Each structure stands twice: as structure tokens, then as C-alpha cells.
Amino acid sequence: MSDLHWMTAGEAAQAIAARKLSPVELMNALLQRIGRLDPRLNVFIRLDAVAAMETARAAEAEAASGRLRGPLHGVPVGIKDIIDVASLPTTCHSKILIDNVAGADAMCVSRLRGAGAIVLGKLSTHEFAIGGPSFDLPWPPARNPWNTEHHPGSSSSGSGAGVAAGLFPLALGSDTGGSVRNPASAFGIVGLKPTYGLVSRRGVFPLSFTLDHVGPLTRTVSDTALMLDVIAGHDPSDPGSSAAPSGRYASGLQRGVSGLRIGFIRHFHETDLPAHPEVNAALDNVSRTLRGLGAEIREVRLPSLGEFGAVNRIILQSEAWAIHGPWLRERPGDYGRLARRRLMPGAFMAAGDYVQASRRRLEMIAAVEAALDDVDALMCASSMDPPSRLDDAAETERTYPRQARTPFNVTGHPALAMMAGISSGGLPLSVQFAGRYFGETTLFQIAREWERAAGTDEKHPPVS
Amino acid sequence: MDKPTIEQLARRAGLDKALAEFPEDVMAAAEQASGSLERMKAPTDPRAEPWPPMRPGGKL
Numbered sequence: 100m101s102d103l104h105w106m107t108a109g110e111a112a113q114a115i116a117a118r119k120l121s122p123v124e125l126m127n128a129l130l131q132r133i134g135r136l137d138p139r140l141n142v143f144i145r146l147d148a149v150a151a152m153e154t155a156r157a158a159e160a161e162a163a164s165g166r167l168r169g170p171l172h173g174v175p176v177g178i179k180d181i182i183d184v185a186s187l188p189t190t191c192h193s194k195i196l197i198d199n200v201a202g203a204d205a206m207c208v209s210r211l212r213g214a215g216a217i218v219l220g221k222l223s224t225h226e227f228a229i230g231g232p233s234f235d236l237p238w239p240p241a242r243n244p245w246n247t248e249h250h251p252g253s254s255s256s257g258s259g260a261g262v263a264a265g266l267f268p269l270a271l272g273s274d275t276g277g278s279v280r281n282p283a284s285a286f287g288i289v290g291l292k293p294t295y296g297l298v299s300r301r302g303v304f305p306l307s308f309t310l311d312h313v314g315p316l317t318r319t320v321s322d323t324a325l326m327l328d329v330i331a332g333h334d335p336s337d338p339g340s341s342a343a344p345s346g347r348y349a350s351g352l353q354r355g356v357s358g359l360r361i362g363f364i365r366h367f368h369e370t371d372l373p374a375h376p377e378v379n380a381a382l383d384n385v386s387r388t389l390r391g392l393g394a395e396i397r398e399v400r401l402p403s404l405g406e407f408g409a410v411n412r413i414i415l416q417s418e419a420w421a422i423h424g425p426w427l428r429e430r431p432g433d434y435g436r437l438a439r440r441r442l443m444p445g446a447f448m449a450a451g452d453y454v455q456a457s458r459r460r461l462e463m464i465a466a467v468e469a470a471l472d473d474v475d476a477l478m479c480a481s482s483m484d485p486p487s488r489l490d491d492a493a494e495t496e497r498t499y500p501r502q503a504r505t506p507f508n509v510t511g512h513p514a515l516a517m518m519a520g521i522s523s524g525g526l527p528l529s530v531q532f533a534g535r536y537f538g539e540t541t542l543f544q545i546a547r548e549w550e551r552a553a554g555t556d557e558k559h560p561p562v563s
Numbered sequence: 564m565d566k567p568t569i570e571q572l573a574r575r576a577g578l579d580k581a582l583a584e585f586p587e588d589v590m591a592a593a594e595q596a597s598g599s600l601e602r603m604k605a606p607t608d609p610r611a612e613p614w615p616p617m618r619p620g621g622k623l
Contacts, residue, residue: 309614409602416596424577431581431588439585443592446576447569448600457613458606464614 103128104265105559108174108322111268112215115162115173122162122173126155126217129175133219133266136562139247141239142261144180145187146220151175154217171329172215177261177270179254180221181228182313183302184208191304192224194237194433195426205302206337207271207313207330214329219267223257228273228306229419230438231499232256232489243285243486244560245526250486250495252282258316259286264562269326270316275306276411277481277504279314280516280531284481287518287527287558289323289546290316292504294536295511296341298327299334307418308339309457310411310508319556320547323515324348327539343537351544357393359545361532362474364399367503371404374483374501381520381528382480388552389478389545399470399477402463404503410463411505413448413456420445464510471512471535476545479503481516481529507533515542518555525561569593 103125106114114120130148137143158173178184181191183201190196208218223241225231232240232251241256243249244264252259255272259282262270272279274292283290291314298313305311315326331345363386368374374382390396401407420427423442431439470477483501487494507514512533519530530549534542550556564572573582573589582589 405602406604409599412595412599413603416599427581428577429580431578431585436585436588439581440588440591440595443578443581443589444596444599446578447564447572447593447596452600454613455605456603458611459603460614461612462606 104132106268107319108171108268108317109325111174112171116167118162122155122158122217123152125173126152126175129219129267136264136266140242140244140260140264141223142177142241142257142264142266144190144192144221144223144238144257147187147218151217151219158215158217167215169214169329170325171211174216174269175219175267176211176216177219177222177258177267178208179224179258179270179272181224181273181304182208182271184218184221187221189221189304191227192230192236192238193226193438195430197237201302203302206299206334208302210330210332216269222261222270225254225256226435226438227304227423227442228254228275228278229441230435233435233437235435244562245286248488248490249526250285250489252285252486254278255282255316259283259288259290262286262316262318263288263560265559268317268322272314272316273303273306274312274314274508275310275415276508277502279312279316280481280504280514281502283316283516284529285486285527286560287521287555288316288318289320289515289517290314291323291327291515291539292507292513293327293331293539294341294513296339297331297343297345297537299337299340301334301337305422307415309418310415312508320517320543320550321349321352324352324543348540348543351540352547354544355392356389356545356548359476359541360395360397360474361389361545362399362470362477363396364401364477364479364503366400367404368480368483372483372501372503374480375485377485377522378480378483378528382530385519385530385549386478389549392548392552394545397474399474401466401470401506404506407463407506407509408500410456410459411509412444413452414460416442416445417448417453460509463506467506467510467512476538476541477533479531479533481531485522485524485526485528503531512536513539513542515546517546517550518558521558564593564597566590
């Protein structure tokens with residue numbers, strides 16, 4: 100088989116189950132590609148090649164004897180380095196935790212292994228999932244495979260870059276202010292922030308307890324549904340875990356969008372944070388296409404992005420200060436500059452500020468719930484601009500906060516970001532779909548229809 | 564917030580070392596906090612609950 104690195108997880112799992120593909124052959128192909136591309140992309144903090152190959156050999160033997168562990172048997176997966184993998188360091192890309200070896204797998208990793216997936220290693224993040232692409236840390240930042248001179252999205256950057264570049268078909272990321280959906284937007288892949296509580300946070304280093312979500316990054320909507328099927332589910336050891344039933348997320352992929360009502364939140368990108376003209380045009384094209392396929396597109400208004408962003412920041416930085424205060428007091432020099440600046444604001448907020456933000460949050464949840472009474476899902480921008488040049492600090496500072504992802508961290512509704520087009524400069528543009536609590540199946544239904552119409556799953560970055 | 568107020572709050576939070584070694588980062592953090600607080604609207608209903616709601620049976 101050729102181009103094994105562009106196989107989806109679903110295709111690979113099917114081929115392995117049918118004994119048309121060996122897990123060892125797939126692992127070899129990916130390890131060779133990693134060896135060739137990772138020196139330029141900095142995806143891995145720790146590549147666990149020996150263990151991954153041993154596991155692939157075991158998976159091959161099992162498949163040969165007809166024993167399949169689950170729907171991801173023999174499929175490689177990368178893990179963001181704030182998520183525990185037993186016996187590997189969880190460094191959070193920081194000097195602070197450089198020697199922190201995990202004693203056990205996080206629940207989401209455990210579920211992936213249970214389904215037969217093979218852990219390849221630990222992936223670059225922004226320091227403690229907040230710092231930004233930094234050059235003052237023990238490891239370099241991940242690079243954007245579409246153009247390594249441009250911004251790699253936010254903290255799940257290694258996860259997104261590896262998936263987009265064909266180093267592995269699946270990765271786990273985390274999303275507190277948009278960090279699964281930002282790399283998905285910057286790299287033209289699919290990133291899902293599931294409903295709050297749907298995927299266990301046990302074994303994931305916290306940034307903000309009430310805003311943190313674990314989610315998949317993949318190259319196709321069907322792989323996202325497949326991965327969510329595996330990692331979703333109640334975990335009594337996570338106090339935020341939901342008891343709502345999960346599963347069968349791929350059941351709506353072929354249903355199309357005819358008759359669905361989609362609320363288009365235009366004010367996010369038209370007036371709150373006026374988007375780059377190419378982003379505007381791409382969003383209009385998605386809207387027109389879905390309408391042409393039978394969806395009813397209605398305009399929806401929510402609180403402004405500025406206000407969502409403020410509530411997100413106050414809660415995030417208050418909770419993060421509770422976690423990082425002791426280290427920031429004793430070891431401020433062991434953080435990179437960006438993380439230090441982004442983790443200290445909680446020291447300047449009062450308890451009452453946190454409570455007010457939490458009260459306003461409930462009103463914002465009510466506003467989104469009211470909007471979803473009249474429509475089946477929401478559609479809006481993800482990033483307002485194509486990824487900026489990394490060496491243009493002013494442009495990066497201007498564009499980084501120009502996004503519409505934080506509303507759904509504040510409210511906990513599921514949200515998926517994916518490619519909406521490609522800019523004249525050859526960089527991905529993005530769109531975001533959000534849905535009702537535990538309504539991921541409807542999100543996948545809409546996202547798959549757009550993917551099918553636009554062929555976004557066939558577009559890969561120019562790396563080889 | 565003016566500089567003396569920021570320094571006072573930083574010391575109260577135990578950030579003496581950061582203040583000595585990275586004073587610009589401490590100032591930037593305080594400015595970020597002020598900016599976020601200014602942009603947030605306070606709830607108008609005095610009975611508005613925080614999230615998670617202090618009642619059983621919410622949707623999450």
C-alpha cells in the first residue's frame with residue numbers, strides 16, 4: 100500500500116482487521132516519516148519508538164490470530180504532553196515538571212489502549228497549555244506544517260501538527276480556551292471540544308478545572324466520531340464527569356443536512372472582531388453550501404465575544420493561579436516568559452471577581468441554551484485570521500486573541516473546528532460548529548456534509 | 564492600577580521573587596487582569612447563581 104501516512108484511522112483499523120495491513124508495516128511507515136519530518140516540525144517531546152514498535156508487533160500477532168482489542172486495533176496515536184502515559188514523563192513542556200514521570204495512564208489514554216490504539220509518544224504543547232509558542236523552554240515549539248514560519252495554533256500544537264503532517268492519524272489534545280480547535284483551524288484538520296464532562300480529565304494536568312476539556316484531533320470527521328466513541332464515557336474518579344450516555348457518534352454521518360436548522364452567529368466575525376476578508380468569504384461559502392444542501396440557515400445573536408473572552412479569562416486565570424501560585428512564588432524563573440505572564444493575572448483578581456464571572460457564566464449558558472431552542476446547531480468563525488508569521492510579534496499579539504472559541508468553553512457546549520478553505524497565502528481558513536449538550540452526533544452530521552461537499556479531508560499540507 | 568498598587572498586590576500574593584526578577588511580567592499580568600475585569604458585565608439579577616448551579620438537575 101502506498102501513502103500509508105494519509106490513511107485515516109478508520110481505514111487503517113479496517114485494513115488491519117481484514118489482515119490487509121500489518122500494524123508493524125504501518126508503524127514502520129510512520130516512524131520513517133517522523134524521522135524525516137519531525138526535526139523540522141518539533142511535534143514530539145518524547146517519541147517512544149521502541150515501545151510503540153513492540154506493541155505493534157504484539158498487535159500484529161493478535162490480529163493474525165483473529166483477536167482484535169477494539170475499533171482502533173493497531174492504530175498509532177499521539178498524546179499531548181499534559182496527559183499522563185504510564186512510565187513516560189508528563190512535562191507540560193516546562194522545566195517545572197521536567198522530571199515528572201507518570202505512574203499510570205490517564206483515563207482517556209487507558210480507553211485508547213483498551214480499543215487497541217498504540218501510543219507513539221508525548222507531543223509538544225504550549226507551556227502548561229497556556230504559554231504560547233516559546234523559545235525559552237527546554238524544547239522548541241511545534242511548527243505549522245503548512246508553512247513552518249507561521250503560527251502553530253494554540254497549546255495542542257504538537258497534536259495538530261502531527262496529525263496534519265501525516266505523522267499519526269489521531270491525537271489527544273486539551274481545550275480550555277480553544278486549544279484543540281485552534282490548531283485544527285491553523286492546520287486544516289478536525290478538532291473537537293466535546294461537551295464538558297463527556298471525556299474524563301483524570302490524569303490530565305489541569306489548567307482550569309471548570310473550563311478544561313479533553314478532545315480528539317484527526318484529519319476527518321468520521322475519525323473524530325470514531326475516537327470520541329472510544330474516549331467518551333463516565334468516570335467516577337473525575338468529579339466533573341457526566342453520567343450522560345455516550346457512543347454511536349458516527350450514526351449520523353450519512354444523514355446530510357436537509358431540514359436541519361443552523362444558527363449562524365454572524366456578529367462574532369462581522370462586528371465583535373471583524374474578520375480577515377478571506378475568512379469572511381470562506382464562512383459565507385460554508386453557509387451558502389449548507390443552505391444549498393438543504394439546511395435552513397438562521398441568524399443568531401449571543402453575548403459579545405469580548406464579554407465571553409473576559410469571563411473565560413477571569414475564571415481560567417483564577418483557577419490557574421490556584422494551581423500555579425506556589426511555583427510562581429518560589430520558581431518564577433523556571434517558567435517561560437509567556438506562561439509566567441499568562442499565569443500570574445489570577446494574583447490580581449479577588450474572590451468576588453471569580454464569583455461574578457461564574458454568575459455571568461450561567462447567564463451566558465442560558466443565552467446559548469435559548470438560541471439552541473430554535474436551531475439544531477450553531478455555526479460561527481473559529482479564527483478571525485489566517486495564522487500569523489511567528490517572527491512578526493506584533494501581528495501574532497494582534498491575531499492570537501481574535502477568535503470565537505472561548506464562548507463554548509465558558510458554556511460547556513460541544514464545538515468542532517475544521518477547514519473552511521485555503522487562503523491566498525496557502526494557509527488554512529476555518530469554520531466552527533457548536534451544538535446542544537451531548538449533541539456531538541448532530542455536529543458530526545453537519546461537519547461531514549461540509550467536508551464531503553468541499554473535500555477538506557483531501558487537502559494536506561505540502562510536506563514530504 | 565498604578566505601579567505602587569500592583570507592587571503591593573504582588574507582594575500580598577507572595578510574588579516578591581517574581582517582582583524582583585521579572586517586574587515587567589508582573590506589570591503585564593496585572594494589566595491583563597484589569598483588562599478582563601473591565602470587560603466583564605456583572606449580573607443584574609441579585610439572585611443570579613454561579614456555575615455550576617447550586618441546585619440539582621442541571622443540564623450538565
